[in-house]
Amino acid sequence: MLTRVTVTVAPHDNNALKLLVPTGVPTPHQVPVSFDVRGGAMSLTGESTTGQMAALVVPDGREPLEIAYLYREGGPGYPDAAFAPRENRFTRAAQDLVYDAINIADAQSGGHAAIQALVNAAAEKFRYAHPEVKFNDGSEEVPYLSCGLTEGSCVDINTYLIASLRAAGFEAGYITGYFFPEEKNGCCEDMHCWVVTRHEGTVLEWDIAHHLKMGTREICCGLNPKPGSRVAVAHSMGLTFPELDIACEKLMAEPVWVLPDGKLEEADLVIRQTVEDLT
Structure with a gap:
């Protein structure tokens, strides 16, 4: 193909x-x-x-x-x-986010369960949207979202997820590319991004934004919960x-x-x- x-x-x-x-x-x-x-x-x-x-x-x-x-x-x-941690204002977790991520991970029975729990926790923080002002605009670190729902795109949601995963000590990568929805017959309007984790030799892919767009916060690993295809261009x-x-x-x-x-x-x-x- x-x-x-x-x-x-x-x-x-x-x-x-x-x-x-x-x-x-x-x-x-x-x-x-x-x-x-x-x-x-x-x-x-x-x-x-x-x-x-x-x-x-x-x-x-x-x-x-x-x-x-x-x-x-x-x-x-x-x-x-893509999995190598690099500290900058888009990846550095605020201290409250570090504490929260570690607590979530430590409450699980193992590493894979901890990754799933961190993904679920990130999904619970966001309502899918494209706000003009991003939740981390003007910040030198990724802030902790303590309560309520924050509007965010795939970029915003995955920024939070990557910071959470790395704060808890897991390998995670941020991937950018294009997603072509099945119903648009080979067309798309802009970029898309997703997260990959690597733990004990197993690589898993996560697309919270597409689950939210489909009306569910039950996040499963794997690509294209929304039917379509994608390519990766950078990380x-x-x-x-x-x-x-x-x-x-x-x-x-x-x-x-x-x-x-x-x-x-x-x-x-x-x-x-x-x-x-x-x-």
Whole structure:
């Protein structure tokens, strides 16, 4: 099975800007085998905290850019670097969150039960939404949510979950990519993210946001509780690209324009997927 993902990027008013694009990462389910850019010249730039490489694209002119990924079914697993803890404001748990996570984990019969309990606890904190103000905006650490429901997207929910898991001493990785809902016939509107845990040699995948969108807080491990398919493009939070003066950027997923001051600006995108059966 081959999965092709094409991201068409509308030109920017400032044709001197460059586009920063993740190049894809492997999972247990897929491996990226091709990455191509049409409509611009591409070079590579390195992310200094994880070792990931990203494409830096200079548009040829005023026509749309086309970013093309090709994934083959079956993969070697998630990158080891995704599980490595790195302290920054998107991953550092506030002390109250550390205490809560440790208490939840210690009350369980073993590591896998503790991971499930931490996932359930994170799910109980959120109502799925895309608030303008995030629960950790302006904070140098991930705050503890003590009561009530907090509005949050997949990014917000997984920020909290990763901080909780790592605070309790578990290996966890934050993965970004695209999810294509079954009912949209190979289209999606923006990026998606999920969490993977690794304990005693077992890797489990978690997608709280999709469970909440389906109206349940009974969270099961595994991908695509909401029918569809996905690809992974990058991992981790708090990314730094020294060549571009980008420091501790929250995440890398969709192509973004790099402004002269190192800030990033969303691009106007059209995202499509096609699947080919090689048999």
